[in-house]
Amino acid sequence: MDTLPRQPTPSPPLSGDPLPVVQWLTRAIWGLISLGFVSLFIVLLEIWRPETNKTFYFVFLVVFNVVGIAGVYWGLTRARRYAQQEVILREAFNNLIIPQVITDAEGRSVIANRAFRGWIDVQDGLAEKALAARFSENPTAQAEFQQLVSMARRGQMAVSELPVLRGGKIVEWRRIILRQLQGWPDMLHWRLEDVSERRRMERAMREEQAKLVDFMAHAPVGIYSVDQHGRFRFVNHTLAHWLGTTPDDLVNSNVKLHDIITNIPKSLPPYALAAGAGGDVQAEVILRRQDGKPLPVVITQTIATQDEGRTLRTRSIVRDMSPEKEWKAALTQSEKRFQRLFAQAPIGVALVDGHLNVIECNQSLLTLLQRAPETLLQLPLIELIRDDEREKAEKQLHNVLAGNDLIRPIEIHPLTGQEQTLLLYAKRFDAMTASMNDHQPDIQHGLVIYFIDTSEQKRLEAQFSQSQKMQAIGQLAGGIAHDFNNLLTAMIGFCDLLLQRHKPTDPSFADIMQIKQNGNRAANLVRQLLAFSRQQTLQ
Structure with a gap:
């Protein structure tokens, strides 16, 4: 994300930050005043010095001077230590990575750290004015900025996140924490955290969350979750659409899981799908649609306990079996039609693999070759042909396997013990089979061979x-x-x-x-x- 350019400015002179200097000078002046009082007291004693008991007078004067000098030394040492502490605090404040500034009642900068001076250029010390200008491109941010200042002036801590615009585009976000200094009601402490990255991450998380919610809501499978009482806690749009209702109707109503499942035993727990099913379970059930029509589905469900096992939630995936049942019915009909065409064909039909081994044949071919199924299946087709014709026939069939068309039918004489003449018509087919890599299934090549008996025709x-x-x-x-x-x-x-x-x-x-x-x-x-x-x- 773009950020405004940082323009470091030289640190202001010590006079620009008067708080520690004033306090140090105050303590030094009080030390000098104490020293002055001691000197004045000595002068007064000298004026009214008694003539008698001079030894006592001398001792008293020495003790008093020592005490006075010690007091002055203690005061100056303490003032110096306080000044060092304030210099350390000032340096620590100056080195904070978060821009911070303290302004007076007129909005002038009393003290600002290096990060603040590098983030914004303050003219004539008017820090509050410079900050207001930084957020002025957005009217909403400008109004909220003024509201923050007003709340802080009233003694309330004000917190808000405002965008910084440049050329009409947001270049960064700042979290402003504004409050009065304790004991200094005219002084405001500004803390301006850069939350641009956090906002970007939050926006990305919101977008990903929205995508996840949309994915779950409109997934091609139904998704739901029920509690230990069988009440719906979540239903996606897909499942609700299948049932002819809406997710809100299922979640906010008194409808329970067993209310929409037909023929389920009453003895089962309200969340269960099958007897004795704990943990992961997969069951094929019939759901009842809003219009009363049945909906065959397969539900895969896991159970998650919460609150140390006192409550539970299910994670359930619903797959509509209606299309699959229709596909199976259509496939069954297709297989039946194929069997009628294949098994009952008046001519012999055989399927051979890439090595010319017979993998399937119809009854007409068995009758034609006078063989039983177990003696023909997995047998090389070439072994059924007369020896003097095998080489030529094998060459032509391999040519078809290579993808070339058969120019003319192959005439063969099978080894059946009778004088027979057959014509072979061959066509290549490609079949996909499952493999270890689902993305690249194996492709098997083979031939469909049609056998036509021309013996009678030859005799004619x-x-x-x-x-x-x-x-x-x-x-x-x-x-x-x-x-x-x-x-x-x-x-x-x-x-x-x-x-x-x-x-x-x-x-x-x-x-x-x-x-x-x-x-x-x-x-x-x-x-x-x-x-x-x-x-x-x-x-």
């Missing part, structure tokens, strides 16, 4: 391919049969012409008939080929 494809081949053969045979049919038609026609030219008795007649018969047999084969190409019934 083979049959379709075979039928296509047969169709091609039929088309080829039909084309050849057409060509052969044309050739045979011409050949048989020419044989008929030759038979008309040759008589049965002709030696060539038998050869021509043999050619015609072979041509007819070939024509019959051509008709069968044409029937095959047209998918007709062969005869």
Whole structure:
């Protein structure tokens, strides 16, 4: 915090602080007066000196002089000691670290210590005027300053803390203690303590306290405290809002803890939550709202005794379980939906970890692979695949684990003892699990693998391919049969012409008939080929 600049001024001369000097001079003068009386008495005795008994006169004179001189010495010594004491007191007053000043009836400085002279510059010795000017920027402080002076003039001790402003901003705070000097009603003793740091600390403490109160009042959990009779001593706004009321209504009314808890045994102490619960306790109870609706909560409570165990207070934290119950219900429904989708899926589904070990699978996959759950879980997926396909499949699955997408499904043949063909579709997933460091949970990588049985499809494809081949053969045979049919038609026609030219008795007649018969047999084969190409019934 800024403070006003300190401008040290030289100590005033001794004449500026007349009190100890006057007292010392007063005692010295009285010593001289005593010495004068002694001398005067000696002179008078000399004048009226008796003629007789001179010895007695001489002795009396000597004794009287000795007593007088001793008295003067004692007085001067005592005056010197008093003067030393006052000088010491003055020096001690001057060295006080708290600014202090004594003013007379006109407000002039009678004596001021070094701290005061360093804190404020006094013109013409008018200390009271300089002090009034120091607090003049704040009208409220100025009025209170005048009230302090008025109270002190009336003989009352006045105490107040006033701000010192510079440029409209508070640069420091001073605690003024003002009172009359005992035996000197016109003299005022000013004590001006610097309380700026204390005020700053008090303000910081008030701000922190306000933050703490606000935190407790509006914390995301309910907070309350009850005494041994179950009466509420403190309720925060959160709990009161949950109950549909206000903290003041709960604290200032006759409502007790058990009045808002449903189904609690009457035999329990008014502050208890469960039977036999002493000290720390956590209980799940149902609170009754203002509108009569139930409020499920979990209360964590500790008990603190006071006044040597005669009284007690609870420190209780209330957690609303309604959202949690809703979350649990929603999570249960979500799990049920997932189980329906996962367990009852018509295709095989498996979850594998980063080492490709099976951690979960559905019934469809067990049926597909003809395995029991205990023989499949924690088993490396690669061991389910034919040896010649393992390396390629493992490489592709690890590529998906690395974050790459699968370009095409993986075709495998499982070791089931049957001729099966499966297509594998894989997708990476990331799952967070609890760890020793809650701020950085472990992330586990794995794969979701879908198994689709394509065995029947493969058989259909083979049959379709075979039928296509047969169709091609039929088309080829039909084309050849057409060509052969044309050739045979011409050949048989020419044989008929030759038979008309040759008589049965002709030696060539038998050869021509043999050619015609072979041509007819070939024509019959051509008709069968044409029937095959047209998918007709062969005869």
